[in-house]
Amino acid sequence: MSSGPYPTPGLSGALINAPERQLFASRDLAQTRALVAQVMKPHDLHVHGGSQQLNSRMHHMAFGGVSLNRLKYGADVDIEPGSLDDFYLIQMPLAGHAHIASGGQQVESDPDVASVISPTESTVMRWSADCDQLMVRIDRQLVERAVGARTGRGEPEAVRFQLAFPWRDSAPWRCLLFYLNDCANHPFDAVQYRLMVAQIEQLVVSTLVAAQPHNLGDVKPARCTAVLPRHVRRVQDYLREHASEPVNADQLALIAGVSLRSLYAGFRDYCGVSPLQYLRNLRLDGARQTLLNEPDSNIANVAMRWGFGHLGRFSIEYKQRFGESPSQSVRRG
Template sequence: MMIGKKFKTYVPFCWTCSTEEVAVSNDEHVDPLPLGSRESRRPMGVDNIRKALFRALQWDVSVLRGRGSAALKAQVNWHHLRGTAQSQGLVVSCVEFSRAAKLKFQVVNDEYAVLTSLSGTADLFIGGEYVYLELGRAVVITQADRVSMELGKRLQLSVLRATRVAFEEMLADLTGEPVLEPLRFERVLNLGQGHAQSWWRMWELLHRELDTPGTLINIPRREQQYEAALLEMLLSVHAHNYDRRMTQLDDGAGQYLDTAYGWPPDYPRYLRRALNIIRDHPTWDYTSKSLAAHAGIGERMLEKSFREHLGASPMAHLRNVRLDLARERLLQASHDIVSIRNLTAQMGFHNYGNFTKRYQERFGERPSETLCRARSSRR
């Protein structure tokens, strides 16, 4: 690889001041990245990458550095959907770095950014909260969040940006009621379960269509329809503080949601709702009271129904679901990316010792033993 002249770039950061030493290289990316036919940049060096991220994502980057001594490069592709005056257009972006990197930033505008992985993984720390990003998960960040990201090598990051006004006007149109409090999404959306899969397929389709010559999405009216559908579906499938209004919109859709996972027909409807919530969002920080509120039933009645039909309390059932997911993650783990302590937090356990104890009670072995066995079988 031909390495050009090394130089130091002094960058004024918004949180701290730092000096980055980078190397310029003429090498090009070889991996295809969606939106390649749209506005695209392939910047090299910290300062140029920061400018590209600001233009495409409106991220004010305070820290950016790659791992190792090779030059840090990036590919940044984006497209502005200008379909509706109401939303002022969604912005769809795809970003890839040439190697593992660390990134700290804050969203500049009053908007939501929905981060998804097209390939690869990243560790996010958002205001002290740890979040793991991988294929099949979406993470929502806002202007109030200060974000630190540890990006894995060859992470392909896809980002949807929309203003707070766009979401709240759409919510008001759907419910017929004013939005008096700010819309607050849950941090993580599981794209592999329930109706979130439909939104994810629609999101993937948008990438493919924008890369297809002559696509209908280039027609303003069709662009407007697609844009509105993305917003509406995200409000429908992702949990937020106006969930109850959304579930009251269509009783028929609610009945379908209650039976989407094929629970036995003798399960009461409120029990199926609670089980769906646990299945879709197993890492949420529930209590029996909050779970009962989501299901639309009293806490004692929900407790009784869980014990009658599943032989366990709601919290015990939730714990078992989390333990099963943790075991699945450990058995599928590659050699160098899994930390059991990080996995403990990801699965909603607040105490590492308690997680280990419960895991051993359920599976007859410690989490570390499961991980060692999984690694040995892959050698």
């Protein structure tokens, strides 16, 4: 694979093709440090070599506890954030290179090798003047809750990832970046479409956990007795009451009091579908009631309101479940 600048078609313009996502452009060191800190955390930032001047810019798009960012300093810089504390940071140079030392690990990061910085590890970095990084920031609690659910552990545990991440070898991660960038290039109201935001959070976390080795990757799910019907009913009741709210599988495993694997096995045995498909059916039912009761509603808005971001797929699933298209339901309403 090429390690030259912007070797992945479609990502060279990530975020920068959406001017409304630009947070700032600055040549001032103190201003740059303060504005980056608003998205990340307070840190030390120094230009390496007195003859250089910053020419920085940053773009940003938030999806709840996840954000897509792009940052370039335009000069050789030393960055000392210490430990990130409450978030994970995946940094992917689209051009240039960076040296990252985090915990006991080091990596020379370039357009083929990203860095995954864990929140408990003290970190220092040096970025080259031409380093242009696409970055995904993830709230710590999202990752620890997801890994805890997969291992059947109720209490969050610190998850430490391998620092070096050959991200171009991971097709799911690359597809995720294209999806996030596509969302950022269109008007997106995170408050209005909170169900979609919750799904994006879960997608980002599950893709990272599956793609990148970490210290809890070999921990087997906690042993438990066979899932009893009451555990399934407990989750069913919760889903019926909260179908219009953000829900993820990790959260459901905690509610059920079993590992994620056991929860899925229970739903497969007793319901014939996964917990999330059960939830998806409830949301289809909710969308149908909305279309029937509010015939003047816009179908796309109703689909988004109930967490369906792809209108074509929504229409297919709707017709499969109800035997008619959403527009036919509107006409009958």
